[in-house]
Amino acid sequence: MIVENMEIISQRNIASKVYELVLKGPELVHLASQGQFLHLKVSEGTDPLLRRPISIAQINQEKDELTVIYRAEGKGTSMLALKQAGEEVSVLGPLGNGFSIKETKPGNVAILVGGGIGVPPLYELSLQLVKVGVKVVHVLGFAGNDDVFYEEKFTELGETYVATMDGTYGDKGTVIDVIEEKGLTFDTIYACGPTPMLKAIENSFPEKKGFLSLEERMGCGIGACFACVCNVKNDPTKTAYKKICTDGPVFAIGEVEL
């Protein structure tokens, strides 16, 4: 984990309010793996004050480049969206424990389920799974047609289904609806997205091996401030905890309370 000033190589608007940002720097890239995240400082001054946690969407070791994809929602991400190629961003990372690809055997099927802005970290995961011979199926859920991104990129790697809540693109409904309607089968499930989606996955596939990437408001991002803790499942004392920033953001299904 280091702090590096990375150069913006490109910044593209790829869906409604969604940006793809490519960052370059000699060091951090080589420490990173799928499912980890970065803590980005979006401005020089003290407003906004805190860094923003953003997942790594793609790692390009040869070019010393990382890609992140984020939605310009609040103050910080909106300021980040204004930055242009050539400018620098202070990056703390890579942070957290990402998705383990060892959990799925070559030849087995992994289903990767993403909801909205939870989709990005699945891209590097998919690249890595494909590399070791795992068959990947992607189910990507978005609010509507304007929100869809990276469909072709995922399609290049494996079967890809897109669902939108309002039915303006792909199948209408949730990612769970799609999995059930299409009768998709799999050995492992990897998911990232809003908590209700993660809960639904946990409930729908209790017997499956699965990994969920969680979100929480963070302070330090490195395990020191105790902002991002969650309870551990089946802990009657309710004092056991996991830190999402360092123990996660990826947890095995059933490990922590959602």
Added chain:
Amino acid sequence: MIVENMEIISQRNIASKVYELVLKGPELVHLASQGQFLHLKVSEGTDPLLRRPISIAQINQEKDELTVIYRAEGKGTSMLALKQAGEEVSVLGPLGNGFSIKETKPGNVAILVGGGIGVPPLYELSLQLVKVGVKVVHVLGFAGNDDVFYEEKFTELGETYVATMDGTYGDKGTVIDVIEEKGLTFDTIYACGPTPMLKAIENSFPEKKGFLSLEERMGCGIGACFACVCNVKNDPTKTAYKKICTDGPVFAIGEVEL
């Protein structure tokens, strides 16, 4: 007085920590005159919060352009110095009452005395005085050799003397030393610079017609907050006041307490 988002045409480092910034916009330029100032917002967010008062150094009506010259000293001006051509700056202005050129008759001699970062507003003043046929003499004081700027530009308009406190360039000493040593004579004196310099001018030339541009920490810049008041000379009640932002920044010698 308006608020205009002006585009940065160029930004150049012209002396130690001193920058020349050219701003373009269709409206504000045409309201501006010599000795007035602008209130610049140097960042999007709330840090730094307040605008920065910076004098107008040159007005180019044909090109819709204004030049300001400032020293990147504290937080706000340092952030301003990082801005590049193409970016926008929110400008409130023009503010205050500038230098009146009518106070000097064509053919008469005006001496323009600037100290450090008080030099910039004298440049547009000199241009205007020369235009109406006033003979201008410039005495510019700086800390040292690295701080000198715009000497040639002033020289193009009239006799120009440069003094540095440490003697590393031009004459060693204060602007007052130069005026006395060179035996410079004049009908009107216009000055901008640190308060001790303005006081020295007031004391050295009590019988001369003169105008001094003052500085004070400002809130609003438009006369509403009462941050920038000064006492009026010869007011036994000590309740009379002038606001530097609207009644000034230029005052006749003897009008206000320095």
Added chain:
Amino acid sequence: MNRLNIELPGLSMKNPVMPASGCFGFGQEYAKLYDLSRLGAIAIKATTVETRFGNPTPRVAETSSGMLNAIGLQNPGLEKVIANELVWLEKYDVPIIANVAGSKVEDYILVAEQISKAKNVHALELNISCPNVKEGGMAFGTNPEVASELTKLVKQVSDVPVYVKLSPNVTDIVEMAIACEEAGADGLSMINTLLGMRIDIKKRQPILANGFGGLSGPAVKPVAIRMIHQVSQAVSIPIIGMGGISTAEDVIEFFLAGASAVAVGTANFVDPFVCPNIIDDLPRVLDELKVDHISELIGGSWK
């Protein structure tokens, strides 16, 4: 349909946005920029019995997302405010809130009695929270008995409703608020500035000539929201909320905390058009929140 109008004791407001006292002078400067009748109300600069020059300069210092001021209640004095400033303001269709200050109880009473008779003064704002004067000011606003006593006396002489402006520099803001309510206050306005200081490390002395100053701006917003959230649940008189407001979203946050109207101070210095801009922007935010009228949001975070 008017989605923004608010009725408060003495104040019939087109919209809930007013400039905060001390940040808008007596309106003359801003009148050059826009029509003051667009404002919900105007809280004019603190008025004292006598003409005051205020504190020596520097009177302002910047802080992270905030500023300190130590103006020291500079104003032309009661007589001139009534004869000049208020008369000048008569041409606008906007209720005026007169901010009343003083060093002694008698000063407050005198100013309150006379200024409340001015035609366009629809309410008083009792400034017992100014941190920038040696006598009076905040001293009246940090002790519940003193505040209560002063409120009672001012209520007796005022022709218009009285809002007490609370200081945030207290251990128990609820206690202060209740004391004022019980003493007959018609409303509260909060918060005034937090007492602060900055030091010039080169000069080794405070930046402000006065030493201390009042902290305002976005930096103090969380303190204001917290106090309004606490107080609005403890009293039944309305609250004019302020402290760091600079956007329409901020106004909504104050309403949800429990304010029934808001005042915008420091933000006027950053953008002199901020008040009309916020007013124009509020309907957009109400649409986004699917709210018909802004009054539906009052206290919405705890109701």
Added chain:
Amino acid sequence: MNRLNIELPGLSMKNPVMPASGCFGFGQEYAKLYDLSRLGAIAIKATTVETRFGNPTPRVAETSSGMLNAIGLQNPGLEKVIANELVWLEKYDVPIIANVAGSKVEDYILVAEQISKAKNVHALELNISCPNVKEGGMAFGTNPEVASELTKLVKQVSDVPVYVKLSPNVTDIVEMAIACEEAGADGLSMINTLLGMRIDIKKRQPILANGFGGLSGPAVKPVAIRMIHQVSQAVSIPIIGMGGISTAEDVIEFFLAGASAVAVGTANFVDPFVCPNIIDDLPRVLDELKVDHISELIGGSWK
């Protein structure tokens, strides 16, 4: 020549910079980034008698130039802190300040007595100012008698000097400080966080699950400077200053206000290397100010 070393009751510090309690855990995370022995001291996270999970999440919210936290004193409990965290820290050459918290007086006494016996604990920091717990915490820090009584009892059982950490959420910080000094406190540490709140306008409820939270970061610096300026002139015990420090210049400002050492909190989240960076940068600022030793600056704005 060491230009930065500072001697305080119990604390022999290489330099005056320590991470603030609660912003550095028990050091393990930062130890991966730099050698903890470079620090002047370490104020570890608040320790309570029992293991605490703390408040529900969200526990942090951002504000302009600041943040709110409502961690709620999560910690492994006295026994584990002594057996694991403090033992782990022994390998570093750095004095530890143990931050002591609790719900009842007996809790404080128990924690203070036991933790003060740990080998590397050189001082206690009595946390009577945590705004994020229902019982104890700030309740002890807003009443001078209560604070005084607790300080006396803790002094009786502690093997090391006791610093009382003051809450800024009081009307009269000087009164609190004097009460603690008279009760035997060896030093003060100030300020803890200002009580604040932010509301999510879409959800119409506070962002923090706990509702209120403690405001920290650059936004509160002027309040901290003001209080240290006031208190340092009224007491003769040393002050560890904190509240919004993020640069070497900030440290100087705190010294000039009256602090004899400083703690850095929130800034660690923005830049995890901030403490060593500040320490390395201080000599440059001392050069600029033409000062040989940083201790010459203590109280320099009023001395």
